[in-house]
Amino acid sequence: MENVHLVPEEDDDDLYTGYNDYNPTFDSEDLHNDVGFQQAVRTSHGRRPPMTAKYPGTAIGGRPIGTAYGSRMPVGTAMGRPMTGAVQDGAARPMTAVRAAGYSSSIARGSVFDPLGQSKGPAPPLERQNEDTPEEKIKILEKKVNDLIEESCLAHAHGDLQLSLEKAKEAGRKERALVRQREQTGTADHINLDLTYSVLFNLANQYVSNDMYTEALNTYQVIVKNKMFNNAGRLKVNMANIYFKQKNYTKAIKFYRMALDQISNAHNAMRIKIMQNIGVVFIHMGQYSDAITSFEYIMSENPNIKTGFNLILCYYGIGDRERMKKAFQKLICVPLGIDDEDKYIPANDDPHANMVIEAIKNDKLHQMERDRKALAEKYIMTSAKLIAPAIESSFAAGFDWCVDMVKGSQYVELANDLEINKAITYLRQRDFKQAVETLKMFEKKDSRVKSAAATNLSFLYFLEKDYDQADRYAELAMSADRYNPAALINKGNTVFVKEDYEKAAEFYKEALRNDSSCTEALYNLGLTYKRLGRLEEALDCFLKLHAILRNSAQVMYQVANLYEMLEDPHQAIEWLMQLTSVTPTDAQVLAKLGDLYDNEGDKSQAFQYYYESYRYFPSNISVIEWLGAYYIDTQFCEKAIQYFERATLIQPTQVKWQLMVASCYRRSGNYQKALETYKDIHRKFPENVECLRFLVRLCTDMGLKEVQDYATKLKKVEKMKEIREQRVRSGRESSARGRREGSAGSGSSSSPINTPPLRASVSRSEAKYSPVLQQGRDSGQSSHGTSAKGERLSVKLKALPGSNEPYEASTQQEIDASYVDPLGPQMQRPKTAARKRTEEDEFADEELGDDLLPE
Secondary structure, rough: OOOOOOOOOEEEEEOOOOOOOOOHHHOOOOHOHHHHHHHHHHOHHHHOOOOOOOOOOOOOOOOOOOOOOOOOOOOOOOOOOOOOOOOOOOOEOOOOOHHHHHHOOOOOOOOOOOOOOHHOOOOOOOOOOOOOHHHHHHHHHHHHHHHHHHHHHHHHHHHHHHHHHHHHHHHHHHHHHHHHHHHHOHHHHHOOOOHHHHHHHHHHHHHHHHHOOOHHHHHHHHHHOOOOOOOOOHHHHHHHHHHHOOOOOHHHHHHHHHHHOOOOOOOOOHHHHHHHHHHHHHHHHHOOOHHHHHHHHHHHOOOOOOHHHHHHHHHHHHOOOOHHHHHHHHHHOOOOOOOOOHHHHHHHHOOOHHHHHHHHHOOOHHHHHHHHHHHHHHHHHHHHHHHHHHHOHEEEEEEEHHHHHOOOOOOOHHHHHHHHHHHHHHHHHOHHHHHHHHHHHHHHHHHHHHHHHHHHHHHHHHHOOHHHHHHHHHHHHHOOOOOOOOHHHHHHHHHOOOOOOHHHHHHHHHHHHHOOOHHHHHHHHHHHHHHOHHHHHHHHHHHHHHHOOOHHHHHHHHHHHHHHHOOHHHHHHHHHHOOOOOOOOHHHHHHHHHHHHHOOOHHHHHHHHHHHHHHHHOHHHHHHHHHHHHHHHOHHHHHHHHHHHHHHHHOOHHHHHHHHHHHHHHHHOHHHHHHHHHHHHHOOOOOOOOHHHHHHHHHHOOOOHHHHHHHHHHHHHHHHHHHHHHHHHHHHHHHHHHHHHHHOOOOOOOOOOOOOOOOOOHHHHHHOOOOOOOOOOOOOOOOOOOOOOHHHHHHOOEEEOOOOOOOOOOOOOOEEEOOOOOOOOOOOOOOOOOOOOOOOOOOOOOOOOOOOOOO
């Protein structure tokens, strides 16, 4: 209270009264002693304290204004206007200056501070817009059109081209309805041209994606002719692309040039791309000189790898050696615009910097840089291989020139690859000596190149069956780079041919650990398990391989063969059926299906597949034999004749096929033709007893005079046969007697008898059916059931009747008409490591070396 001064009862009329008065709001020296201010600070939201002064409405709670002279009157302005909140004539002046912040002089004292009006409850709901108005209908229709365009683009991104086209057409229909509605409402000036452009452009793109080029050209023409669309002339590039796909090269060039005229020099990148397209079209037209003009302009303005490569192709087409060299030099000097790889190698122990390097090492930008560099290296390698034989007198001199140029460029690491390609070129020219010498030059190079060259040498020696040298270079490749899967596979192959299957499996497993996507190692591992008799593990390998190589005929056959060896013929048939979808003309696969169905007792299905096999390969004796026996069993001997005649042509020295032809004539009742056939057989095989017996019988029944001659010949032949058999029996008895005498004589000796060890051998009955597949095809066992594992189809034909039997009679005696391949079973060879997979008349090997024989 000591600061409160009472107003004196009498106030002198001083001319300078209030001159030194000032607003205490600006007095900040005693704020820490101001109880009202401190209380306001401590309260939330700055709630005003209760009024303490007689005069309310001031900014500081209505405290009386003290002056140096003790005046209690409010301070007025220079013009005499009362201050805000001052009481004048009994009424407080409203505080309009702070009303926007929530203050008001009309609010009762002590009310809650609520500037947002939250105490009044929730806001009333928004009024529903009236959708019946024309403007609202137009907005809704525009939104539907935009949604349809987005759905069309999404369907195209997902590969559903038909749906994307339907959505684009529907968007076009709705957009036209929108334009008509605007014209009806008189708002045609507000037509959304951007929306119209988007609809037409998307529709044209969808037409192109669905190969509807005429409709696409018409749609693009609508856009181009509309002068209201800005920069629509650029779409002539799209129209030129369509003409290029239609091989209408003249119109393509015309529209490319029209688009080029409408693009200013400010868009130089676009102009360069159009010029490149023009050059490519000229190449397709064979006009290399015009193409060279376009490409040379691009290489002078903004050189790039693709244009440089195309320029080399044009010079090669016209046979200009010097300009080929210059173009190659320009190609290897094209800047790639990528960072050096050393940037991604940690240079110090700074953990923060190392974390940043690890983060950017495999990001999208670095992947793009790697792809760009790989593409450039591919073009340079292809160019060097193309021009090397053409720029010099010999391809070796041309390769040497290219290598020298590359060594002086930013692609110095490609020089070694060019040298390896030089060796591969020698291989293609059948000059193996020069190829080996070229590869041996890399033995003193760095580890990567040495490993690649040694891998190729190992592969070459393995193909030449020099397994010792192959093993030596495989070891050299492994010592240079232990993580080279091709070297490990070659080493495993050299061990495989020595029948050390366990060790070979270890090398294949190590190759898989180094490169889990190495399909050759997985295939060879499956073959190794198959040789070891671990059929379940082999099947697991080939099933994994099938998941990677979905259409590999070799893998499908191995899976089918393993199911057959596991005595699951139904699964074997299913996999062979899948194999026929990949190779429908493989006669051996069809024959194998016929064999499996025959073992299952389904003769009709077996006949179908055997007949298809005969159609594709009519020289398979086992198939011909089965078909002939099938027709004899079904009493259609006339149809069996053509098959046995075919067998006679294939094996003219085998008398049994000619006897079967004669027997078919006899069974069908054509005795005259049978007699002629038997006479022909007798001329070719005069000592055949069966032929003479039938000649005697036929001549006797037909009353022919030659019967006595044939009977005499038959007796002579039978007598000679008996003498021959007696000599054989006597020889066997004498040899057996000699062995008994020798063993008796050696029994007195004190030295023991060493029994020779048993040697494992593969019998001919175990030689499985092996289709014409790859070098690594297994020649193991096949079918199971009533017959021995893997034996060929053995058709038992009824024997010819005896001399005292009727022609149609049959005996219980049977002759084995099965044909046995004189070559025996083929040895199974694993895949050889090489890079290239070739296909000749048969399925080729999977070559395993990732540096071998690039295409």
